[in-house]
Amino acid sequence: MSDLAISLQGVTKRYGQREALRQVDLAVPAGSIFAVLGPNGAGKTTLIRSLMGLMHLDEGTGSVLGYPLGPNYPPRSLKERIGYVAQQPALYERMTAGELLDLARGLHPRWDGQTVRRYLDLFSIPRDLRVRQMSTGTRAQLALTLVMGGNPELLILDEPTLGLDPLHRHQYLQLLLADSVEAGRTVLLSSHDLHQIERLADRVTILVEGKLTLTGAIDDLKVTEKRIRIAGDPTEADLLAVPGVRRAVKEQIGWLVTASGRADELRASLLQVGGVKAVQVYDQSLEEIFLSYVG
């Protein structure tokens, strides 16, 4: 089997004139926890729905668990291996938790009843509770229970913890980690909760206006993505000419620069710029890195 659970090359999706995805290349290693970040409307849900075959692509190729995207995608045999939770999971309102689980069991050849019982117990979801009586948080928990019961190789979660309070969110993520990593399950998720992603994900990619702007291992990004405070009065052009510098903003005192590169190299080259008196390089959290690409 290939080492990539998901790979995309040059994927483009248009809605009329608007390009929702523009030349997207994506490589999700098997067994990794991969996060897709981006502001609202950046194309995260379009990307996820394309992977589920819910959307026709205008350009590009790709594969999921070895199956090529295309006209007959995804075949039934692949669907069974993917657990997909949409942003607002469509659950039959009139059914009970138990009835939904019975329905899902019928669709999955590798149904894992033990896991399902464990989840219902941990989440305290009674089997006879009807979906329409459930809170948003309980619906999210039930949706996870439904997909984990199918013992999927690939989990695709669109904003999975929306509507969960901090306590239940922590529990949800603990379960996801405990039951995914050892099983070698690949997890692709989108989220706005950057602190959560920072803990959970191996790799992240940032989607802005349909384009991937930055992809990498979180630890690597933290090493290379820097915020730099500069004292003195250099010109903006001179600052932007330094390799790695992406943005320079004039502040009341000095300049604030965002840049990619090694701290010592950035410091050394910025000190060479005319007018620069002092340079202080700061580490950034994932949230600050995100804002520096999106803002």
Next chain:
Amino acid sequence: MWLHIDPSSGTPIYRQIVDQVRQAVASGVLRAGDRLPSVREMAVELAVNPNTIAKAYQELERDGVVVTPRGRGSYVADRDHGLDEAEAIRQFTEGVDRLVAEAYRLRIDRKSALRLLAERIDEAERRRSGE
């Protein structure tokens, strides 16, 4: 769990874990021979990616803070004997530089700074030799 992860910090999470385990060893909270939780246990407890925990453990092992006899479990090592002196000094100097900057910011003079350092070393030694 005595570890605290701050995802809003610019410090990578594996580094936060490494620093906190080192501190726990230095202050006597963890003693030589104590068993650390497994990678999986710690990952689930903290809700942190296991690769991050594994990376922290690898670094702790490389630095001689932790040993993994026959690859079964991680235990606190006797001392940082795995480090050569130059590297030990380099790592220590990084911490000292931070302290010097803090001392300047908070207007702590040389005498008070040195006295505090000596007091904390005494206290850590007392705690480690206790019991």
